[in-house]
Amino acid sequence: MQKYWKEVVKITEFSVQKYMRSLRQPFCPGCGLFSLTHAFLKAVYELGYENLSKFVFCSGIGCSSWIPSPYFMADSIHTLHGRSIPVATSIKLLRPDLNVVVFGGDGDIVGIGLNHFIHAARRNTDILVIMGNNMVYGMTGGQVAPTTPLKTRTTTTPYGSFEYPLDAAKLAAVAGASYSARWTTAHPKELKEALKKAIGLDGFRFIEVITQCPTAFGRKAGFRNVGEMLKWFKDSAVLVQQADKMDQEELEGKIVIGEFVERKRATLVENVYAIMKEAQRNGK
Amino acid sequence: MHEDEEKTYFWSGNEACAEAAIIAGCRFFAGYPISPANEIAELMAKKLPKANGIFMQMEDELASIGAVMGASWCGVKAMTATSGPGFSLMQETIGWGFMTETPCVIVDVQRLGPGTGQATKCGQGDVMQARWGTHSDYMAIVLSPNSVQETFELTIRAFNLSEKYRTPVILLTDETIAHVRERITVPKKERIEIIDRKKPTPKDRRFFGLEDIAPMPAVGEGFNVAVTASTHNEYGIRFTADPLIHRRLVENINNKIRKNASEIEDVERYNVEDCQVGVVSYGCTSRGVYEAIKEVEKRGVKIGHIRLKTLWPFPEKAVRDLAKNSEKIIVPEMNLGQIFYEVKRVACNVDVVPVNKIGGGELITPEEIFAKILEGGSQDN
Numbered sequence: 285m286q287k288y289w290k291e292v293v294k295i296t297e298f299s300v301q302k303y304m305r306s307l308r309q310p311f312c313p314g315c316g317l318f319s320l321t322h323a324f325l326k327a328v329y330e331l332g333y334e335n336l337s338k339f340v341f342c343s344g345i346g347c348s349s350w351i352p353s354p355y356f357m358a359d360s361i362h363t364l365h366g367r368s369i370p371v372a373t374s375i376k377l378l379r380p381d382l383n384v385v386v387f388g389g390d391g392d393i394v395g396i397g398l399n400h401f402i403h404a405a406r407r408n409t410d411i412l413v414i415m416g417n418n419m420v421y422g423m424t425g426g427q428v429a430p431t432t433p434l435k436t437r438t439t440t441t442p443y444g445s446f447e448y449p450l451d452a453a454k455l456a457a458v459a460g461a462s463y464s465a466r467w468t469t470a471h472p473k474e475l476k477e478a479l480k481k482a483i484g485l486d487g488f489r490f491i492e493v494i495t496q497c498p499t500a501f502g503r504k505a506g507f508r509n510v511g512e513m514l515k516w517f518k519d520s521a522v523l524v525q526q527a528d529k530m531d532q533e534e535l536e537g538k539i540v541i542g543e544f545v546e547r548k549r550a551t552l553v554e555n556v557y558a559i560m561k562e563a564q565r566n567g568k
Numbered sequence: 569m570h571e572d573e574e575k576t577y578f579w580s581g582n583e584a585c586a587e588a589a590i591i592a593g594c595r596f597f598a599g600y601p602i603s604p605a606n607e608i609a610e611l612m613a614k615k616l617p618k619a620n621g622i623f624m625q626m627e628d629e630l631a632s633i634g635a636v637m638g639a640s641w642c643g644v645k646a647m648t649a650t651s652g653p654g655f656s657l658m659q660e661t662i663g664w665g666f667m668t669e670t671p672c673v674i675v676d677v678q679r680l681g682p683g684t685g686q687a688t689k690c691g692q693g694d695v696m697q698a699r700w701g702t703h704s705d706y707m708a709i710v711l712s713p714n715s716v717q718e719t720f721e722l723t724i725r726a727f728n729l730s731e732k733y734r735t736p737v738i739l740l741t742d743e744t745i746a747h748v749r750e751r752i753t754v755p756k757k758e759r760i761e762i763i764d765r766k767k768p769t770p771k772d773r774r775f776f777g778l779e780d781i782a783p784m785p786a787v788g789e790g791f792n793v794a795v796t797a798s799t800h801n802e803y804g805i806r807f808t809a810d811p812l813i814h815r816r817l818v819e820n821i822n823n824k825i826r827k828n829a830s831e832i833e834d835v836e837r838y839n840v841e842d843c844q845v846g847v848v849s850y851g852c853t854s855r856g857v858y859e860a861i862k863e864v865e866k867r868g869v870k871i872g873h874i875r876l877k878t879l880w881p882f883p884e885k886a887v888r889d890l891a892k893n894s895e896k897i898i899v900p901e902m903n904l905g906q907i908f909y910e911v912k913r914v915a916c917n918v919d920v921v922p923v924n925k926i927g928g929g930e931l932i933t934p935e936e937i938f939a940k941i942l943e944g945g946s947q948d949n
Contacts, residue, residue, distance in 0.1 A: 305792070340787045342638070354794030354805050359787040361641060362796035362806075363634065364664050370626060370634030371641075374596060375787060377622050378642040382788050400634075403627040556622060563617040 300325045303336050305357045310350060314510035316469035316495030320416055321351050323472055323493075327479035339383045342372040344397060346389035347423050347497075348416035366397030369404045372411045373552075380553045383483065384410070390417040390431040394452045398430075401452075405459035407552045408487040414479070415452060415490070418497035426500030433537070437504045453492045457545035462487030464544040466524075468494035470517035471541065478543070487551040494539055575754050581719040581745040582607035582649075584752055585675060586615065588723035589647050591754075593762060594673070595621035596639035596646040598632040600654060603688050604743040605677040608649035629657035633674070637661060640670045641795060643767075643786030645727055649675035652694050653684070655701070662736050663702030667797040669776060669784070669821060671730035671737075671765055673723070678742040678851075680926065689929030690743035692851055692902040698738045699880045705818055707825040709832055710738045710880040712850045716750040722877065728763040729832060733824055734781050740879060742902075743929060744852035774802040777817040781824055825881060833883040836875040840886070843872030845941050846894035846918075848887060848911050850876040852931060853900050859934035864941050871941065879907070884914045891915030898923060898940050900932045 301307060303325050311317050328336070336358035343349035345365035353362035363371045368386045376384040386393075393401055393415045404411065420438055421427040427440040431452070435444040453466040463485050467475040475493060482489040496502065496513035507513045517539060524542035527535060550558075579587065586608045589597070597612040599605075613623040622639075626632040632648045639646035650658065655676045665672060676698060680691035698710045709729055713719040723739055730737040768775065768783035768791065775782050775793060782802070785791040794804035799814040807813040825832065838861070840846075845864075849857045854875045864871050872894060874886050887910075890897060897915055899908040900923035908922040923940050925932045 337790060353796055357792055359792060360794050361638070361787070362794070362798065363637070364660055364797065367630060367634040367661065370631035371638035374598065374624065374635035374638035374646075375642055377624070378596065378639055378644055379788050399627050400631050403631070560617040560620070
């Protein structure tokens with residue numbers, strides 16, 4: 285009984301309200317982005333941040349980009365479609381003391397903004413990129429995305445998609461990220477732990493969150509409700525260590541989750557300021 | 569470089585631009601290689617680290633202008649330099665900068681297009697792109713120097729105007745002015761006016777779309793500023809459907825430039841009050857006009873000249889003054905007619921005659937302008 289009360293007290297101590305300007309996030313009922321918002325703010329809370337004054341949020345265009353802007357009680361810069369990472373880059377360079385966090389969807393980060401994503405990972409830019417991957421362009425009504433699984437029906441692939449999806453978490457790892465992980469909204473605890481870890485690390489950190497979009501993805505892809513989608517995430521999830529031992533055929537239709545990379549490498553901020561110091565020391 | 573004494577140098581236009589930017593207080597530059605703007609980036613890469621500034625060569629122009637906007641929201645003066653094709657790529661973000669009222673300077677060293685055109689040759693084809701490049705209703709401030717000395721002066725003015733009016737400002741130079749080397753005098757420190765943006769007081773909460781120019785906070789200052797180029801109210805909160813909020817916001821940010829147009833407009837006037845023939849010129853093309861005028865005057869023809877240092881907002885009053893007395897106005901430019909139509913719109917009861925030349929970076933010669941001035945009779949335009 286005593287233990288139970290401890291749990292309750294602990295839960296009530298945390299509220300997303302603590303960090304938000306408004307609770308009226310504009311997402312559809314059943315949207316996975318509510319879970320992502322919760323997981324992120326819970327991670328911030330558990331890390332001991334009383335408010336978001338040490339954070340700056342950059343986002344692009346799309347549903348995921350509306351997570352921080354303007355709902356978080358923080359500095360938030362809502363940029364153009366695909367351009368959140370360049371804006372975040374210069375902010376981090378000029379204000380290395382702030383935690384710069386990018387929120388974006390799969391279309392924003394690895395569709396129109398893919399170039400910036402790869403280069404930020406290459407530079408090991410000190411930003412945390414959180415990508416809500418709903419495998420579709422949700423805000424515009426459910427068009428095929430670079431992350432849509434093969435043969436999935438969307439509004440622009442009415443007979444099924446004929447393209448292979450992009451593996452963003454793996455790409456970040458290969459391009460030079462310090463940390464890259466993928467979880468789903470059906471794994472809220474693991475997601476929260478990954479976010480906590482990523483906020484504490486340096487360099488380019490990427491967390492891909494497979495999230496359900498019942499409105500734009502579910503209706504065309506044949507899911508009747510949110511529960512079915514979450515069940516799909518749970519059932520098809522395979523840990524990356526396991527996936528390494530599986531062949532192409534076995535991996536078909538699976539969602540590989542877990543940590544793809546964690547490495548230590550000098551970051552962009554460290555490199556830029558080291559070179560600056562050297563330039564200043566060498567006189568003219 | 570910036571000393572307490574007046575000093576003379578022998579610089580190219582691009583060099584003068586970079587040196588002036590540092591003096592104006594620019595501490596962030598992001599760019600992507602493109603001819604004929606490269607020397608600006610190269611010099612900034614050399615100078616900025618020593619001035620505690622940051623230079624970034626980004627992966628493309630979209631990223632460059634994005635990084636410039638981010639820097640500006642850190643309270644840092646920022647600049648990028650490019651040419652026609654890169655300028656086209658930046659247009660969407662320039663619109664973002666206008667809507668969010670983000671001060672920054674974009675240098676467009678014009679070259680010949682459309683498309684890749686003649687990448688290293690001079691042209692003046694971006695005049696309309698500089699004005700109307702991004703979508704929807706906005707007003708651009710565009711400055712056009714015609715010498716190395718003026719590139720220096722107008723670069724500083726570009727920063728000052730952008731800080732004062734909280735808006736992106738475009739410095740429209742061209743390949744000729746960028747690469748010509750001339751003697752230039754850098755004035756004493758105290759003789760250069762530097763304007764910095766208005767910062768908010770701790771109590772301020774209204775940062776956007778005010779009738780006057782709103783104060784601008786930076787990130788990390790505790791204002792919890794919400795920046796968005798979606799329609800927003802004065803607190804930065806998004807309203808994507810409310811007609812009144814959109815009308816008020818967009819009208820206010822246009823008006824802050826429109827109402828101050830007379831202060832922004834800057835022209836060089838020559839003999840405007842007493843002339844039979846007028847010339848309206850800008851940028852490198854104006855260099856030939858001076859010589860043509862000398863020759864024409866030897867023949868007893870009275871000639872007036874307006875040289876536009878500000879292209880946008882278009883200096884209507886100056887051109888109207890010129891049109892009062894002259895029978896015809898010659899507009900030489902290295903494109904197939906852009907400022908010509910503006911002059912025609914303003915000087916509607918005067919014969920407006922274009923002199924156009926494109927290709928190979930060939931300048932319009934004084935002889936060509938001379939011939940057009942002396943040509944009699946009405947023109948079919």
